[in-house]
Amino acid sequence: MPAIEFSRTHSYLPADGGISLPVFLGNGAERVKLFAQVDTGASHCLFERRLGELLDLDEEAADPMAFRTATSRVEAFGHLLTIETLSLNFESVVYFFADERINKNLLGRLGWLDRIRLGLIDHDGALYVAPYD
Amino acid sequence: MVTQHAEAIFEDGLLRPLDPLSLQDKQHVLLTITDVSAPSANSGQMPEQEWLRAHGREYRGQWVALNGEELLSHGSDARRVRDEARAKGIRTPLMVPIPDEPDLPSAFWV
Numbered sequence: 001m002p003a004i005e006f007s008r009t010h011s012y013l014p015a016d017g018g019i020s021l022p023v024f025l026g027n028g029a030e031r032v033k034l035f036a037q038v039d040t041g042a043s044h045c046l047f048e049r050r051l052g053e054l055l056d057l058d059e060e061a062a063d064p065m066a067f068r069t070a071t072s073r074v075e076a077f078g079h080l081l082t083i084e085t086l087s088l089n090f091e092s093v094v095y096f097f098a099d100e101r102i103n104k105n106l107l108g109r110l111g112w113l114d115r116i117r118l119g120l121i122d123h124d125g126a127l128y129v130a131p132y133d
Numbered sequence: 134m135v136t137q138h139a140e141a142i143f144e145d146g147l148l149r150p151l152d153p154l155s156l157q158d159k160q161h162v163l164l165t166i167t168d169v170s171a172p173s174a175n176s177g178q179m180p181e182q183e184w185l186r187a188h189g190r191e192y193r194g195q196w197v198a199l200n201g202e203e204l205l206s207h208g209s210d211a212r213r214v215r216d217e218a219r220a221k222g223i224r225t226p227l228m229v230p231i232p233d234e235p236d237l238p239s240a241f242w243v
Binding site: 013022031 | 155178179182211215224226229232235238
């Protein structure tokens with residue numbers, strides 16, 4: 001049986017709205033701290049539009065992309081940012097919803113989940129991570 | 134002079150902040166060390182999570198800016214809320230949008 005070691009832990013309440021953990025997004029010297037939900041169903045990391053505005057992102061440099069949802073599609077804009085969770089730092093392209101009414105912050109597969117090893121015991125509200133190396 | 138408050142762990146001879154500090158490389162700072170108890174394995178919730186659980190629904194439909202269990206500012210304009218928090222000396226507060234119906238379960242993310 002393979003054994004996996006983790007270097008960081010985080011506690012959350014299973015009764016809360018999701019498996020959330022603190023995230024820092026950085027664009028140069030500008031940084032914003034937020035809670036985001038682990039979402040293994042999301043292909044990318046997606047954040048609220050307002051948070052992108054707080055980071056003073058260059059709209060001209062944005063990479064537009066459409067994402068399918070359960071009922072239709074949503075538009076988003078990608079930016080190369082630093083993303084930090086539980087002291088693990090990456091540089092990733094993350095997306096911000098074009099529609100400011102979407103108030104979800106999602107840690108998806110490309111740019112986050114594919115950079116780490118993740119352990120989860122939802123019954124205990126325990127999340128374990130380590131860098132993928 | 135800007136004052137920052139941060140929690141850190143001393144391990145292997147180094148003081149490691151739990152959250153990143155807004156400092157320039159090789160910047161000199163003054164430290165005042167206050168001994169605090171480490172959270173137990175069963176209560177490792179962040180203080181912000183505790184605050185949101187206790188008070189979040191009082192601010193439904195608004196952004197809140199938190200530093201630990203302290204509410205720094207709140208309102209509908211995210212930038213104004215962030216700037217008010219910065220004016221209180223917290224460069225990178227936790228920014229949380231409180232849903233209009235925070236008690237509803239989530240069927241799917243998007």
